[in-house]
Amino acid sequence: MEQEQTVESGKTNSAKNEAWEWIKALFIAAVLVFFIRWLVFAPFIVEGPSMLPNFESHERLIVNKFIYRFGEPKRGDVIVFHATEDKDYIKRVIALPGETVRVEGDKVYINGEVLDEPYLKEALDDAAKKGIPYNTRNFPEMTVDEGSVFVMGDNRSNSSDSRDIGVISYEEIVGRADLIFWPLNKISFIH
Incomplete structure (x- = not known):
C-alpha cells in the first residue's frame, strides 16, 4: 500500500513539473514575441x-x-x-x-x-x-x-x-x- 502512494505522489509531482515547464516555455515565447515585434520587426499594411x-x-x-x-x-x-x-x-x-x-x-x-x-x-x-x-x-x-x-x-x-x-x-x-x-x-x- 505504501508503495502505491509513492508512485501516485511521483505522478503528481511529474505532472506539476511538466505544467511548470510549459508555463515557463510559454512565458519565454511571449517575451521573445514582444521583443521581436516591438523592437526588431513590425508588420505594415x-x-x-x-x-x-x-x-x-x-x-x-x-x-x-x-x-x-x-x-x-x-x-x-x-x-x-x-x-x-x-x-x-x-x-x-x-x-x-x-x-x-x-x-x-x-x-x-x-x-x-x-x-x-x-x-x-x-x-x-x-x-x-x-x-x-x-x-x-x-x-x-x-x-x-x-x-x-x-x-x-x-x-x-x-x-x-x-x-x-x-x-x-x-x-x-x-x-x-x-x-x-x-x-x-x-x-x-x-x-
Missing part, C-alpha cells in the same frame, strides 16, 4: 496607390525597425515613417543629407545628375510608349537637411511625399521595409 507599380494597396510587409540603429538610410531603400501623429507612410529614399534634388518630368536629378531608377523602368517605358509623362509633378531644386532624407512614392503623380510634406528626419523613420509576406503569391524580399 500598404494603403493606397502611392507606391504602385511596386507595392499594391493591402499588401503586408515586414519592417526592420533595428537596421538604422547601425547605419543610415540608403538611396533606394523603401522606408516606413511617421507622417503624422497617427499615420505612417511608406516611400522610397531618393536623396540623402546634403544632396540637392529636383524633379523635372520623368527625371529626378541628384546633384545635377539624372537618378537611375531601375524599380520604375517598366512603368517609365510604358508611359513613354503611350506618349504620356509618368510624372506630372515637378519639384524645384532643394538641398536635403542633415539628418534627413527626401522620399518619393513610386507612383510619382499620385503620391504625398517630400514634395508635399518636406524632408523626413531620421527620428521619424520607423524602419526599412524588407519583406512582402501577404498575399502569399507575392512573398518576396524587397531590394
